[in-house]
Amino acid sequence: MVFDVQAARAEFPILQRQVHGKPLIYLDSAASAQKPRAVIEAMTRAMENSYANVHRGLHTLANETTDAYEAVRRKVADFIGADEKEVVYTKGGTEAVNLVAQGLGMSLSPGDEIVLTEMEHHANIVPWHFLRERKGVVLKFAPVTDEGVLDLEAYQGLLTDRTRVVAVSHMSNVLGTINPVTDITRMAHEAGAVVLIDGCQGIVHKPVDVKAIDADFYVFSGHKLYGPTGIGILYGKAEQLAKLPPYQGGGEMIGTVSIDEISYADPPHRFEAGTPPILEVIGLGAAIDWLAGQDRYAIAHHEAELYRHVRERLNGANWLKVIGDAPDKGAILSFTVEGAHAHDVAQILDRYGVAVRAGTHCAEPLMRRFGVTSSARASFALYNTQEEADAFVDALLKTQAFFA
Numbered sequence: 001m002v003f004d005v006q007a008a009r010a011e012f013p014i015l016q017r018q019v020h021g022k023p024l025i026y027l028d029s030a031a032s033a034q035k036p037r038a039v040i041e042a043m044t045r046a047m048e049n050s051y052a053n054v055h056r057g058l059h060t061l062a063n064e065t066t067d068a069y070e071a072v073r074r075k076v077a078d079f080i081g082a083d084e085k086e087v088v089y090t091k092g093g094t095e096a097v098n099l100v101a102q103g104l105g106m107s108l109s110p111g112d113e114i115v116l117t118e119m120e121h122h123a124n125i126v127p128w129h130f131l132r133e134r135k136g137v138v139l140k141f142a143p144v145t146d147e148g149v150l151d152l153e154a155y156q157g158l159l160t161d162r163t164r165v166v167a168v169s170h171m172s173n174v175l176g177t178i179n180p181v182t183d184i185t186r187m188a189h190e191a192g193a194v195v196l197i198d199g200c201q202g203i204v205h206k207p208v209d210v211k212a213i214d215a216d217f218y219v220f221s222g223h224k225l226y227g228p229t230g231i232g233i234l235y236g237k238a239e240q241l242a243k244l245p246p247y248q249g250g251g252e253m254i255g256t257v258s259i260d261e262i263s264y265a266d267p268p269h270r271f272e273a274g275t276p277p278i279l280e281v282i283g284l285g286a287a288i289d290w291l292a293g294q295d296r297y298a299i300a301h302h303e304a305e306l307y308r309h310v311r312e313r314l315n316g317a318n319w320l321k322v323i324g325d326a327p328d329k330g331a332i333l334s335f336t337v338e339g340a341h342a343h344d345v346a347q348i349l350d351r352y353g354v355a356v357r358a359g360t361h362c363a364e365p366l367m368r369r370f371g372v373t374s375s376a377r378a379s380f381a382l383y384n385t386q387e388e389a390d391a392f393v394d395a396l397l398k399t400q401a402f403f404a
């Protein structure tokens with residue numbers, strides 16, 4: 001099936017705007033994606049028609065809002081092939097990793113090992129560093145090849161009888177590399193480790209079935225999946241969530257509270273202290289509904305074609321260094337331009353209406369691995385067109401001429 005990009009674009013009001021008098025070409029969706037009208041309207045509708053706090057009221061609006069909020073949990077569960085009790089709302093992918101790291105960390109001992117990879121986002125590095133500092137655990141980083149592929153053999157070689165946790169991204173936010181997470185999980189399980197997959201980019205790229213991957217935890221953010229900010233998902237296998245201590249204390253996560261003792265609610269509510277991001281949950285539900293109405297494999301093909309086209313046009317540009325050339329990678333182009341700082345490249349591209357990211361992309365170990373201090377990054381989403389891809393390349397050629 002061919003993806004109708006124009007029909008999809010029409011659903012994203014922001015894409016109509018101009019920047020510096022030029023049509024906006026938004027190539028920063030890996031940082032945060034734009035929102036379809038369905039998401040904007042669902043959140044507005046909730047605020048205008050049916051809004052109250054959840055789980056605590058007996059009045060009509062409280063019941064309606066609670067029903068809508070819990071219905072999204074079922075929707076998310078269906079979306080990833082999980083049970084609704086295995087879906088925890090967090091404020092983002094970052095919070096979801098912190099929740100797991102802090103919970104697992106309580107039972108780790110000095111010398112226990114955690115295996116990460118060189119291509120992790122800081123969200124999947126720093127929470128584990130906390131455990132290195134506080135619990136004396138050892139962090140090991142599986143290497144990445146020059147092409148930007150995870151060295152699976154080296155990864156397997158890092159697994160020992162002290163490996164307690166393996167935490168790996170599904171798809172790199174810099175390289176676009178898609179990791180073989182099912183194999184990674186199987187190897188980690190054979191070593192007796194618990195596995196967390198950072199799906200913040202991976203779930204945007206392709207449909208995910210958490211049961212097929214078999215990881216113990218899978219995390220992602222709403223805002224990269226065309227939903228709102230302030231909402232993330234932690235999927236955890238029921239038996240893993242049952243063992244995990246609570247992350248924050250407060251209302252709604254308890255069984256009972258008395259002067260001298262407390263008991264906790266069952267998962268997932270055990271991990272959702274305080275008033276949750278109600279509107280954001282409703283927005284995420286609308287984003288998932290909207291995506292469910294699209295052919296996601298056709299979208300993946302469309303994005304891959306955009307990337308292939310850009311690479312083809314830039315073929316032979318000896319001033320361009322592309323970081324990450326893994327086979328079947330996602331549509332993320334990280335690059336440096338000879339003689340130019342990535343920030344300058346991004347600022348000049350912005351004058352042409354092209355929005356790209358520049359910096360370390362919260363992946364400093366990876367930047368060091370590739371011998372750069374920063375890079376520019378163009379990330380393509382379902383609403384980008386071939387004309388936009390061409391306009392980006394044209395603007396990049398003019399930008400390079402400026403520095404030549």
Ligand SMILES: Cc1ncc(COP(=O)(O)O)c(C=O)c1O
Binds near residue numbers: 092094121172
């Ligand atoms: C691979 C990856 N992991 C984690 C995160 C953190 O996500 P958030 O900032 O939404 O919590 C990002 C965001 O860029 C990411 O790309």
